[in-house]
Amino acid sequence: MDKKTNKNQDLYSQIDSFLSDKSNQIKKFSRGDIVDGKVVDVRDGLVVVDVGYKSEGIVAGRELKSETLDWRDLKVGDSILVYVVKPEDEEGQLVLSIRRTQQASAWITLEKAKKDNDVVETVVVEANNGGLIVEIGKDVRGFIPTSQLDASRVYLNGIRQVGKDISSKVQKRLNSLVGEKISTRIIELDREKNRIILSEKMVTQSRDLEQREKTLNKVKEGDILEGTVSGITPFGIFVNAEGLEGLVHLSELSWDKVEDIGSMYAVGSKVKVMVIGVSDGGKRVAYSVKRLLKDPWSQAIAKYKVGDIVSGKVQKVVPYGAFVRIDEGLNGLIHISELSDKLVKDPSDIVKVDDDVKVKILSISSTERHLGLSLKATTKKSPVEEEKKPEISKEELASAIDTAIEEELSPKE
Numbered sequence: 250m251d252k253k254t255n256k257n258q259d260l261y262s263q264i265d266s267f268l269s270d271k272s273n274q275i276k277k278f279s280r281g282d283i284v285d286g287k288v289v290d291v292r293d294g295l296v297v298v299d300v301g302y303k304s305e306g307i308v309a310g311r312e313l314k315s316e317t318l319d320w321r322d323l324k325v326g327d328s329i330l331v332y333v334v335k336p337e338d339e340e341g342q343l344v345l346s347i348r349r350t351q352q353a354s355a356w357i358t359l360e361k362a363k364k365d366n367d368v369v370e371t372v373v374v375e376a377n378n379g380g381l382i383v384e385i386g387k388d389v390r391g392f393i394p395t396s397q398l399d400a401s402r403v404y405l406n407g408i409r410q411v412g413k414d415i416s417s418k419v420q421k422r423l424n425s426l427v428g429e430k431i432s433t434r435i436i437e438l439d440r441e442k443n444r445i446i447l448s449e450k451m452v453t454q455s456r457d458l459e460q461r462e463k464t465l466n467k468v469k470e471g472d473i474l475e476g477t478v479s480g481i482t483p484f485g486i487f488v489n490a491e492g493l494e495g496l497v498h499l500s501e502l503s504w505d506k507v508e509d510i511g512s513m514y515a516v517g518s519k520v521k522v523m524v525i526g527v528s529d530g531g532k533r534v535a536y537s538v539k540r541l542l543k544d545p546w547s548q549a550i551a552k553y554k555v556g557d558i559v560s561g562k563v564q565k566v567v568p569y570g571a572f573v574r575i576d577e578g579l580n581g582l583i584h585i586s587e588l589s590d591k592l593v594k595d596p597s598d599i600v601k602v603d604d605d606v607k608v609k610i611l612s613i614s615s616t617e618r619h620l621g622l623s624l625k626a627t628t629k630k631s632p633v634e635e636e637k638k639p640e641i642s643k644e645e646l647a648s649a650i651d652t653a654i655e656e657e658l659s660p661k662e
Contacts, residue, residue, distance in 0.1 A: 278302060278343070282333040283353055286345075288323050296320055298331055302343050306331065312346035320347060348388075355386040356440050363435040368452055371431050376423035383431065383447065391445030393433060395419065399453045402426065460492030465531040468493065470524055473541065478518040486514050488522050488536055495534025497522060504539050504546060506564075506580065546618050549579040553620075555610050558627055563604040566597050573608060573622055581620030583608060588624050599624070 286300035296308040308331060313320040332349035362369050371383035380394040395403060403422050433447035476490030485498040499507055526535035561575035570584045588599045600606060612621035
């Protein structure tokens with residue numbers, strides 16, 4: 250083998266060694282890559298960066314703008330992260346960006362936030378028919394659909410509603426939110442489509458669940474909580490107290506008879522409640538309002554005794570008699586047999602609602618919190634009439650009152 254052949258082999262070996270060394274290989278870049286480079290030149294409105302490419306990269310124009318880095322402070326030899334805008338433009342130059350590095354970093358942060366279900370802080374910049382456009386970071390915007398906003402921000406009393414009039418009111422409320430900060434979680438994230446969908450409800454509901462568990466773990470019967478009316482039904486009101494929602498049954502709203510719940514409460518009303526029952530792991534919670542109020546019965550009844558003749562007002566007429574209120578929280582029943590000495594087929598023939606009447610107290614039931622009353626006992630009767638009219642026994646009257654109370658308190662179909 251001659252000297253020339255040996256020389257060629259050495260050259261080939263050196264070339265192979267050079268090419269196998271990755272540090273000597275020409276790097277390949279794609280749009281969107283974030284790479285580390287060194288500043289080789291800083292001119293007016295231009296930064297030249299060496300990123301190990303076949304040519305040096307250029308950062309110019311608006312791609313120099315960044316909230317986190319002022320390009321005018323850069324010096325030759327400084328390390329810098331840059332975003333690849335174009336691997337090669339019309340002139341064969343590598344086009345880089347400092348501005349988009351910040352934006353890309355924001356996306357990386359958002360991807361991590363979505364994965365970890367972290368809270369993302371936003372600022373409302375615009376409202377439209379579908380919801381809110383929010384700014385997450387410089388040049389990064391997202392969208393919160395109306396359905397993903399906390400209802401208290403959008404609807405009166407926090408109850409979702411529909412209708413033309415409602416839509417215009419909702420839009421006004423959405424417009425008023427511009428400039429406000431809203432904590433959200435990410436529902437959808439698509440960097441390619443520049444699409445970020447966010448939800449405030451995911452944050453508030455999570456807080457509600459955390460608050461509920463916290464309250465549930467410490468609450469016990471007899472505790473008094475501050476709450477908000479979250480719903481009104483014919484059988485009572487629902488109250489959310491410190492995240493724990495429960496029912497105040499109709500019978501626990503007031504010591505007095507409740508005729509119209511809607512006139513007493515509205516959704517969103519603040520109310521104090523007493524915990525009177527927690528069962529099924531907190532799925533069933535019973536509250537009471539009336540147990541926080543003074544019981545008018547004990548005070549009112551102290552003024553009366555069996556045999557007293559008192560004034561009252563007819564509240565309701567039913568087939569078996571008439572209900573009369575003689576004092577605040579003090580009601581009684583005039584059984585049909587106690588309306589008149591004569592045979593009464595229809596109590597409305599004798600009394601009407603709102604009639605002022607004089608009645609005699611025949612019985613006082615502390616258990617049922619009710620009085621047995623008589624209208625006929627306040628009218629003078631002749632001895633002959635007394636003989637003709639058979640008296641109803643105390644047992645029969647008590648039974649009649651119990652039956653009437655059961656019928657009155659039973660839920661109507």
